[in-house]
Each structure stands twice: as structure tokens, then as C-alpha cells.
Amino acid sequence: xxxxxxxxxVLVTAVLFLMIFGFxxxxxxxxxxxxxxxxxxxxxxxxxxxxFRQGAQLAAEEQDRELKTEVVTAAxxxxxxxxxxxxxxxxxxxxxxxxxxxxxxxxxxxxxxxPSVVVSQTAAAHVTVSADQKQAGILAGSFAAGYDTVFLWGxxxxxxxxxxxxxxxxxxxxxxxxxxxxxxxxxxxxxxxSALALGKEKAAGAWDHSFVCWDPGAEFRAAWLESGIAQxxxxxxxxxxxxxxxxxxxWAKPVTAFGVENRLVTPENMYDAQCVKQVxxxxx
Amino acid sequence: MMxxxxxxxxxxxxxxxxxxxxxxxxxxxxxMSLIPRLSSxxxxxxxxxxxxxxxxxxxxxDIFVDNMLSTLYFTTTVLPDEVDDQAQxxxxxxxxxxxxxxxxxxxxxxxxxxxxxxxTGGGExxxxxQKVREEEWFTQALxxxxxxxxxxxxxxxxxxxxxxxxxxxxxxxxxxxxDNRMARGVVMMDIDYSSLSSLIEGISxxxxxxxxxxxxxxxxxxxxxxxLIYSGLYTEELExxxxxxxxxxRDQAQGRERVLISASLNQTRWRMVGVAYIDExxxxxxxxxxxxxxxxxxxxxxxFAVASVMAYWITRPIRRLESTMRSVEAGDLNVSxxxxxxxxxxxxxxxxxxxxxxxxxxxDQILQEQEKKRLYELNALQAQINPHFxxxxxxxxxxxxxxxxxxxxxxxxxALAKLFRISISKGRSVITVREExxxxxxxxxxxxxxxxxxxxxxxxxxxxxxxxxxxxLIVQPLVENAINHAIDETQPEALNIHIDAGxxxxxxxxxxxxxxxxxxxxxxxxxxxxxxxxxxIGVKNVHERIQLTYGDRYGLTVxxxxxxxxxxxxxxxxxxxxxxx
Numbered sequence: 001x002x003x004x005x006x007x008x009x010v011l012v013t014a015v016l017f018l019m020i021f022g023f024x025x026x027x028x029x030x031x032x033x034x035x036x037x038x039x040x041x042x043x044x045x046x047x048x049x050x051x052f053r054q055g056a057q058l059a060a061e062e063q064d065r066e067l068k069t070e071v072v073t074a075a076x077x078x079x080x081x082x083x084x085x086x087x088x089x090x091x092x093x094x095x096x097x098x099x100x101x102x103x104x105x106x107x108x109x110x111x112x113x114x115p116s117v118v119v120s121q122t123a124a125a126h127v128t129v130s131a132d133q134k135q136a137g138i139l140a141g142s143f144a145a146g147y148d149t150v151f152l153w154g155x156x157x158x159x160x161x162x163x164x165x166x167x168x169x170x171x172x173x174x175x176x177x178x179x180x181x182x183x184x185x186x187x188x189x190x191x192x193x194s195a196l197a198l199g200k201e202k203a204a205g206a207w208d209h210s211f212v213c214w215d216p217g218a219e220f221r222a223a224w225l226e227s228g229i230a231q232x233x234x235x236x237x238x239x240x241x242x243x244x245x246x247x248x249x250x251w252a253k254p255v256t257a258f259g260v261e262n263r264l265v266t267p268e269n270m271y272d273a274q275c276v277k278q279v280x281x282x283x284x
Numbered sequence: 285m286m287x288x289x290x291x292x293x294x295x296x297x298x299x300x301x302x303x304x305x306x307x308x309x310x311x312x313x314x315x316m317s318l319i320p321r322l323s324s325x326x327x328x329x330x331x332x333x334x335x336x337x338x339x340x341x342x343x344x345x346d347i348f349v350d351n352m353l354s355t356l357y358f359t360t361t362v363l364p365d366e367v368d369d370q371a372q373x374x375x376x377x378x379x380x381x382x383x384x385x386x387x388x389x390x391x392x393x394x395x396x397x398x399x400x401x402x403x404t405g406g407g408e409x410x411x412x413x414q415k416v417r418e419e420e421w422f423t424q425a426l427x428x429x430x431x432x433x434x435x436x437x438x439x440x441x442x443x444x445x446x447x448x449x450x451x452x453x454x455x456x457x458x459x460x461x462x463d464n465r466m467a468r469g470v471v472m473m474d475i476d477y478s479s480l481s482s483l484i485e486g487i488s489x490x491x492x493x494x495x496x497x498x499x500x501x502x503x504x505x506x507x508x509x510x511x512l513i514y515s516g517l518y519t520e521e522l523e524x525x526x527x528x529x530x531x532x533x534r535d536q537a538q539g540r541e542r543v544l545i546s547a548s549l550n551q552t553r554w555r556m557v558g559v560a561y562i563d564e565x566x567x568x569x570x571x572x573x574x575x576x577x578x579x580x581x582x583x584x585x586x587x588f589a590v591a592s593v594m595a596y597w598i599t600r601p602i603r604r605l606e607s608t609m610r611s612v613e614a615g616d617l618n619v620s621x622x623x624x625x626x627x628x629x630x631x632x633x634x635x636x637x638x639x640x641x642x643x644x645x646x647x648d649q650i651l652q653e654q655e656k657k658r659l660y661e662l663n664a665l666q667a668q669i670n671p672h673f674x675x676x677x678x679x680x681x682x683x684x685x686x687x688x689x690x691x692x693x694x695x696x697x698x699a700l701a702k703l704f705r706i707s708i709s710k711g712r713s714v715i716t717v718r719e720e721x722x723x724x725x726x727x728x729x730x731x732x733x734x735x736x737x738x739x740x741x742x743x744x745x746x747x748x749x750x751x752x753x754x755x756x757l758i759v760q761p762l763v764e765n766a767i768n769h770a771i772d773e774t775q776p777e778a779l780n781i782h783i784d785a786g787x788x789x790x791x792x793x794x795x796x797x798x799x800x801x802x803x804x805x806x807x808x809x810x811x812x813x814x815x816x817x818x819x820x821i822g823v824k825n826v827h828e829r830i831q832l833t834y835g836d837r838y839g840l841t842v843x844x845x846x847x848x849x850x851x852x853x854x855x856x857x858x859x860x861x862x863x864x865x
Contacts, residue, residue: 005596008589015582015589055511062492222448226410240515261516271440273505274514276450280440283450 035090036066037246038114040105042096044071047218047281048238049095052119055242056093063250065090072096077104091115091249093242094123117249119241125255129245131236132259136214137162139264140188143212143232145170147186151178153198155190155214163188180207189213196220203229212264221279225267232266235278296599303591308584315580322576323569330565331543334489335532338545338558341495344483348387349551352454353433355381356473359391360430360458367393367460367467371402378404387479389441389449393458396468398422407444416443425455425470432456435552437499438477438506450477481506484556490564500553502526525557534562601629605636617644657832660825680734692733699729709756714859717785717792718750724759724783731767738771739779739798749785752792753859755833759783761822762796762840762852770800770850791838792856799849808844823852830856 037060041049053069060067068089092114096102099121106123109116117127133156141163144150149171152163164172178187178201187202187209189195195213199220202211212232216224224230241260248258263278270279362377371393378391382404392403398413409416416422424434436453451474458469484495484506496507502522504510512518524535525544533544543565545558604621611619617640621633677700684693706723709715715723721743728741741763763781771779784795803811812827827840834857844850 005593008592011585011589011592015585018578018582018585058509058512226442237515239511240517243512243515243517271442273438273450273510276440277511277514280448280450283440283448 034064034066035088036060036068037249038089038092039067039069040072040092040094040096041069042072042098042101044069048236051238051277051281052095052242052245055239055244056246057242059243059246059250063090065250067246072101072105074101074104077101077108089114091117091246093117093119093245093249094121095119097121115249117245119245122257127248127256127258129241129248129258129260131241132261133158134162135259136234136236136262137164137190138166139234139262140190140212140214140232141166143264144186144188144210147184147210149173149179149182149185151176151182151185151187151209153187153189154194159190159214163190178207178209180209182209185209187211187213192216199224199229203227218281221265222270225265225270225279228267232264234262235265235275236260236262237278238281239277294599295602296595299595299598300588300591303594304588307587307591311580311584311587315576319573319576323573326569326572327565330490330560330568331532331545334493334543334558334560335545337487337489338495338547338556341484341487341558342547342549342556345480345497345556346550348480348483349435349549352387352473352475353551355385355388356433356454356456356471359471359473360456363393363458363460365461366464367401367462367469375402375404375406378402387476389451389474389476390444390447391471391473392443394422394470394472395462396426401469403444405444405447407447410442410445421453421455421472422470425457425472426468428457429468430457430459433551435554437503438480441474449474451475452477452480489558489560491561491567492564493558493560495556495558496520498522498525498555498557505554525555530555601625601633605629605632608636612640612643617647653832657829660829660832676734677730680730696730696733699726702726703730707757713755714753715756716750717745717752717754720754720756720759720794721745721750721783721785723757724763727760727763728781731764735767735771737778739767739781741781741783743783745785746787749787749792752787754792754794754856755829758826758830758854759794759796761826762794762854765823765852766796766798766800766850770798770802772801787858790858792858794854794856795851796854797849797851802846802848802850803842803844804846808842811842812840826854830854 037056039053039056043049053067057067089112092109094102094105094109094116096105097120102118102121102123106116106118106126115127117129119128120130122128122130137155137159139162140159144163145166145168147170150167150173152160152172152174154175155163160174178198179185187198187207189198189211191214195216198211199213199216201207202209203224210231211229212234213230215221215233215235216230221233221235225233237260244258244260248256263275265275265279269275276283359374359378359381362374364371364373367374374393382388382391388404390404390407393401394413394416395401398416400409400413400416421434421436428434434453434455436455438450438452441447441449441451441453454473454475456471458471459466460469461467484497485508487495489495494508497505499505502525504513504520504522507513507520509518509520513520521535521537524533525546527533528544528546530546530548533546535542535544541562543560543562545560546555548555601624608619608621620637620640623630623633623637677696681693681696681700684690684696703723703726706715706719706726709719725743728743732739732741763783766779766781770781779798779800782795782797784797786793786795812824823840823842830839838855838857841853841855842850843853
């Protein structure tokens with residue numbers, strides 16, 4: 001007869017156990033991977049970085065993670081450690097232009113076995129996220145396609161290929177001095193350096209052809225479009241790049257090069273909501 | 285020795301199973317009836333909560349928009365009677381309004397030609413009035429003539445030099461006095477978009493639900509992933525929500541089923557759409573179901589535990605009874621049940637205790653009777669080997685030998701030997717009537733040789749009676765009693781003793797009759813009941829031995845008349861013929 005009392009005691013104990021531990025869902029008990037994402041930058045300012053960080057932040061939040069930004073220098077990397085110390089990161093984004101600094105940072109991250117994504121640069125055996133170069137060339141080329149003569153400046157092979165593919169029957173003069181007398185001509189600058197140089201030429205009145213260029217920098221975007229120096233600009237999407245880079249750091253297993261689409265902005269659409277983050281990155 | 289294993293189901297187990305079955309049926313019934321209902325209610329509740337959240341957000345935005353519209357309307361009511369090209373007094377008031385409301389970026393007044401008459405901040409127009417007139421907000425507000433307020437989509441305001449703001453523009457046509465003539469114009473007010481978007485940002489609809497805003501054409505105005513949508517990294521499925529416009533619907537996006545709650549904003553005809561994911565609603569359901577399951581399991585466990593304890597408690601008196609009965613079965617009669625607990629069990633315990641008490645009494649009685657019987661048999665044996673009788677007999681034998689009467693001595697010795705042989709009877713307590721009468725005859729032979737002519741005797745028996753069985757040595761004490769007490773020494777006539785054995789259909793009857801002096805009534809009365817030490821002990825001994833052996837229906841009856849004689853009748857049950865045991 002004691003058996004039934006023992007069974008009762010065991011059952012009551014089981015009930016107490018269930019009441020104390022049973023109501024927590026397993027998912028709530030399971031330690032979720034909430035290691036933060038590390039964003040390594042050379043300096044902590046700039047409109048591009050602000051937009052990039054906002055995009056990366058959104059991707060991190062979608063995964064219940066935190067985004068930590070760290071400014072790296074040759075001195076900090078020389079110590080062989082990130083300022084995060086022993087903290088474990090779920091992934092790292094490298095927005096570092098300096099090749100040496102970036103290589104050192106990548107080496108450190110590889111040693112720590114932290115998945116890394118290189119932004120706007122190329123790095124062997126690493127995931128990269130950058131503006132889609134070919135698509136940028138296509139956008140610029142499509143704008144210049146209606147002109148008889150196109151002066152093509154700057155840009156890498158992919159951009160040039162993209163642009164040339166769109167120009168069709170137009171006369172394309174690559175890196176040729178711009179003839180102010182050319183009729184129905186368009187000047188295309190496929191990189192920032194060319195854009196700045198050619199934009200300043202046009203502002204100085206050296207020629208008056210239509211001008212489409214790659215992003216000349218935040219301070220010139222609105223001004224050139226409003227003043228008519230540039231008739232169109234191909235602007236990268238740092239917000240989308242940040243989102244995609246953070247997502248890639250967490251999810252992308254194979255080494256992949258992600259290209260993020262750019263936008264062709266003209267005086268007509270520059271005030272549209274779609275272009276706000278690219279033309280006016282500092283506006284809320 | 286191993287304990288005997290109980291056979292069959294225990295009452296305790298049956299009670300436990302019964303309680304459990306009842307509780308189980310109850311729990312299953314409750315679960316089966318509640319779970320689908322609660323599940324459905326929970327889903328409805330979650331959707332209702334989503335709808336309430338959306339409607340609350342709509343209400344909040346409506347209040348904000350109403351406030352802005354009221355402010356704009358107020359700006360039109362405070363226009364001075366005569367508006368000059370600078371509209372200084374009006375601008376001053378607008379500056380105050382702007383300062384009191386951080387959501388307002390700028391307020392400006394334009395004439396019909398698009399020329400700026402006044403604005404907060406004193407900004408200079410970036411473009412010519414002709415360009416202003418081409419702006420949608422201007423043309424719409426002017427065409428509506430002050431009855432309807434224009435509400436723009438979010439855009440970058442670039443009217444003034446070096447001033448950029450991401451705003452929603454409100455515009456309303458106005459009439460004012462200019463050079464004593466009625467003129468038309470437009471009041472424009474820019475609202476900081478972030479003031480509006482902050483009202484819907486951070487509203488949580490489950491884990492990943494959200495709210496977005498559509499304009500009257502069904503295009504996105506606000507969305508938590510608007511930049512991703514503009515970048516092509518995310519797509520918001522608008523087909524379903526544009527189909528039912530306002531109300532509730534469902535669609536599928538990125539492989540997940542969604543509930544869409546759409547509500548219209550009063551003034552702008554924008555729509556606010558809440559998106560909640562079904563799997564998250566169901567996750568809440570499954571969390572609830574998990575809780576409910578645990579509660580039911582706990583209830584089942586508890587009910588089993590309670591059933592076990594209750595069954596144990598209820599059956600405790602029965603187990604006590606069982607244990608006590610086992611003790612009794614093992615021979616321990618000195619136990620008793622506590623008369624506690626339920627009324628029925630108290631009654632059972634009381635009856636059991638009474639039964640035990642009676643059994644104990646009966647056992648005591650049986651023991652006493654057995655003891656008496658043993659004592660009487662011993663007495664009978666002792667009586668048979670009465671030392672006086674033996675001494676007298678042996679003395680007589682010696683005397684006969686001395687007188688040369690060897691033949692008589694041999695006869696006496698022979699009779700004595702037979703007497704003792706039958707008395708002992710190899711330890712048997714029951715002998716045949718034939719043996720019993722032979723025993724009496726031998727006794728009488730001896731006594732006759734001693735008492736000579738003092739008595740005569742006759743032994744008769746039915747042939748059928750001779751084979752019957754009887755307790756031994758029951759006739760001789762009666763004969764002895766007759767010889768010892770019935771002979772009248774004063775009379776010359778010898779005492780006649782007649783011994784008979786006969787049977788009826790059911791009884792064996794011995795009769796010992798004499799024609800001696802008889803007994804007075806008081807002696808007769810006390811003959812069978814006299815305490816030890818009195819006369820007639822042998823008779824009483826015989827009577828009690830018969831009654832102990834065969835019951836109160838049997839025994840001796842004595843009929844005696846003074847100076848006429850005594851007849852003692854022995855009644856025994858017929859035990860059948862056969863070898864004596």
C-alpha cells in the first residue's frame with residue numbers, strides 16, 4: 001500500500017518540476033546566437049558610412065544582434081588584437097580602403113575564425129560586397145545612348161563594358177579630350193576621380209555637353225544636379241550595401257561577390273523619396 | 285515459508301483506477317471541448333489585437349494630421365485684411381506657430397502667380413515663381429479654392445535656397461485683399477516627415493509584424509524597410525491589400541502567410557496596413573497549447589496522486605480488517621479492530637469484534653469441555669481400577685486359594701483379567717455394546733463371588749444392539765452403584781439387577797434396573813447434579829461423559845421409587861455397527 005503513496009509523491013514532484021520548468025518554451029531556454037557584428041572602419045565619419053551603418057544595423061536587428069563599430073588603425077592592429085578583446089563576433093564587415101590595413105585586419109579576423117565581408121574592395125577568399133560596377137556602367141551608358149558622341153572617362157573594365165554595351169551606334173571616345181564644339185555630345189565619367197575633374201571643367205565653362213557621372217561625393221551631388229552641371233548621376237546605395245554586407249556576414253557560407261545595384265539620379269527624380277538616402281544622405 | 289500472494293484485484297487499485305478513469309474522462313472532455321475553441325479564440329484575439337493596434341495607430345496619425353490641418357487652417361484665418369508683398373504681420377504669427385510645433389518645418393504664403401509673399405525663416409526661393417506654379421501642391425491647392433487641403437507624399441523640399449528637408453507638404457488655397465481687390469493665393473506648410481513616421485515606427489505586431497502606409501494610389505509612403513524596397517532588396521506584396529482596400533485579408537509573402545489589416549486615414553485617404561504573420565500567431569497559440577498541455581498533464585498527475593491517496597485513505601479500514609482477519613486466521617484471537625472511520629466501517633468493526641468475542645467464548649467453552657471430558661475419562665478409568673475394588677478382589681482370590689477353591693479363584697482371576705482388558709481396550713474410548721456388556725458381566729462375576737447371595741443379575745440384549753458402538757465403561761458404574769447402594773441389608777431377599785441393551789430406530793438404550801431400596805426424591809434430584817465428593821459420582825460421571833460426547837439430548841434418566849427399586853436408562857445415539865474405535 002505504501003507503493004501508491006510513493007507513486008503519489010513522485011507524481012507531485014513531477015508536477016512541481018513541470019510547473020517550475022515546463023512553462024518555458026524550449027526556444028526561450030535555448031541560448032540563441034546573439035554575438036554582435038563588428039564593423040571595422042578607418043574613420044567614423046562620412047555620409048556613406050552613416051547610410052551603410054543604418055543598413056547593416058537593420059540586418060543585425062533582424063537577427064537580434066548588435067552592430068559594433070570599431071575604428072582600426074595600424075597601431076591597434078599592430079597589437080594583434082581588436083579592441084573588442086576576447087569578445088566573440090558573429091561576423092565582421094571591413095569598410096577599409098587602405099590595402100595594408102585591410103589585409104592585416106582580415107588576417108586577424110581569420111585567425112579568430114570570424115566570418116568577414118569586405119566592402120567596396122576585393123579580397124581573395126573572402127566575401128565581398130560592393131556597388132555593381134557593370135550595372136553602374138549600364139546606367140550611365142543608357143543615359144548617354146541618345147547622343148551622337150560620347151566622351152567616356154575613367155572606370156574599370158566592368159563599368160566600361162557595361163557602358164559600351166548600352167551606347168550602340170554612338171561615337172565613343174574613350175579618355176579623349178572633350179571637344180567643346182562636338183554636337184549632341186555627352187560626357188560620361190565612370191569613377192569619382194574623373195567625375196570631379198570633368199565636373200569642375202564644366203563648371204568652369206570648358207564645355208557645355210551633357211554630363212553623366214559616377215558619384216562625385218555628397219557635397220556635389222545636389223549642387224551639380226540643381227545647377228545643371230550634371231544631367232545625371234549614378235549613385236551607389238550604401239544603405240543597401242550595409243544591409244547586404246551584414247546579412248552576408250551572418251548567412252553567406254561560400255565565398256561570393258555581391259554587387260549592389262546603383263541608381264541613376266536626374267534633376268527630375270532627385271527629390272523623390274526613392275533617392276533621398278542617396279542624394280541627401282544626411283536628411284532624416 | 286513464503287507468504288501467500290493475494291489473488292484478484294485489490295480494492296485500493298480498483299478505487300484508484302475508478303477515480304483516475306473519472307478524472308481522465310473529465311480532463312479529456314475538458315481538453316477536447318476547450319482546446320479547439322480556445323485555439324480559435326486565441327487566433328481571433330491575436331488578429332483583433334493586431335487590428336486594434338493598427339486602428340490605434342490610425343487614430344494617432346489622424347490626430348496628428350488633424351492637428352496639422354487645423355494649424356494650416358488657422359494660418360489662413362489670420363491673414364490680414366490687406367496683404368502686402370511682404371505680409372510681415374502674418375509671417376510673425378507663423379513664426380510663433382512654427383516655434384510652438386516642432387513638426388512644422390516651414391510655412392509660406394504665395395500669390396496666384398507663385399511669388400512668395402512671406403515665409404517662416406525668411407528663405408529665398410530657389411526657383412522662379414513660374415516654376416513654383418508648376419508644383420503639384422500649388423496647382424492643386426489653387427484649383428480647389430480653399431475648400432480642400434492638399435496633402436503631398438513625402439518628398440525633399442527644395443523650395444528655398446540651401447534648405448533641404450524631407451517633408452510632407454500641406455497646401456490650401458486662400459483669398460485675400462490686395463489693393464482693395466480679392467486675390468487668390470496658396471498657403472503652404474511643410475511637416476517634418478520624421479514626426480509622422482515616428483508615430484508608426486516601432487509598433488510591434490508580433491515578432492516580425494509591422495505597419496506600413498500607402499497613399500491613395502496604393503503606393504508606399506512609409507515602411508520599415510522602405511530603403512530596402514527602393515534598393516530592390518525587399519518586396520512588399522501589395523496586390524492583396526490593394527484588392528480589398530480597407531478591412532482584413534490574408535496573403536502569402538516570402539513563403540509565410542500573413543494577416544493584413546488595412547484602415548483608412550480620415551483626411552488624407554492614405555491607408556495604414558498592419559502585417560502580422562500567421563506562424564507567429566500560431567506560435568502564440570502553440571505556446572498556449574503547450575501551457576494548457578502541461579496544466580492538463582499536471583492535473584492528471586495530481587488527480588492520480590490524489591486518487592491514490594484517497595483510495596489509500598478510504599481502504600485503510602478495510603486493510604486493517606484484512607490484517608486483523610489474517611491474524612485471526614493465524615490463530616491470534618486476542619486482536620480487535622478500532623471502531624473508527626466511516627459509519628459502515630465502524631459497524632463492520634463492531635460486528636467483527638463481537639464475532640471475535642463470541643469465538644473466544646466458544647473456544648474457551650470448548651477447551652473447558654475438552655478438559656472436563658478428559659478429566660471424566662480419567663475418573664472413569666480411575667474408577668475402574670479402584671484400588672479398593674482391586675484390593676478386595678485380590679484379597680478374595682488369596683482367600684479362595686487358601687481354602688483350596690482354586691477353581692473359583694481361577695474364575696475370578698479370569699474375570700478380572702477380562703475386566704481390565706476391556707477397560708483398557710487398547711486406548712479406545714468407544715467399544716461395542718457386546719464388549720460393554722461383557723465388561724459388566726465380568727464385573728458382576730467378580731462381585732457375585734464376593735457378595736454370594738446378596739444379589740442376582742440378568743443381562744439381556746437385543747441381537748441388533750450388540751454390534752452398536754458406545755462410549756466405554758458407562759454401564760459398570762451404574763451396576764456398581766446398584767450393588768453398593770440398593771442392597772437392603774435388613775432384608776433376606778437378594779437384590780435383582782437386570783441389565784438390558786436395546787435399540788430404537790435412532791437410539792441405543794441401556795437399562796440398569798434393580799429392585800433395591802430405591803432413593804428418596806431429594807437424592808434422586810441431586811443424583812446427576814451433585815457436586816464432586818458426594819455419592820453417585822460414578823453415575824454423574826457417566827451422564828456428563830455421554831453429554832460431552834453426544835450432546836445434551838442424551839445421557840442418563842433415573843427413575844426410582846423408595847423400597848421398590850431404581851431404573852437407570854442410558855440413551856445414546858446409534859452410531860452404526862462396526863469395529864469399535
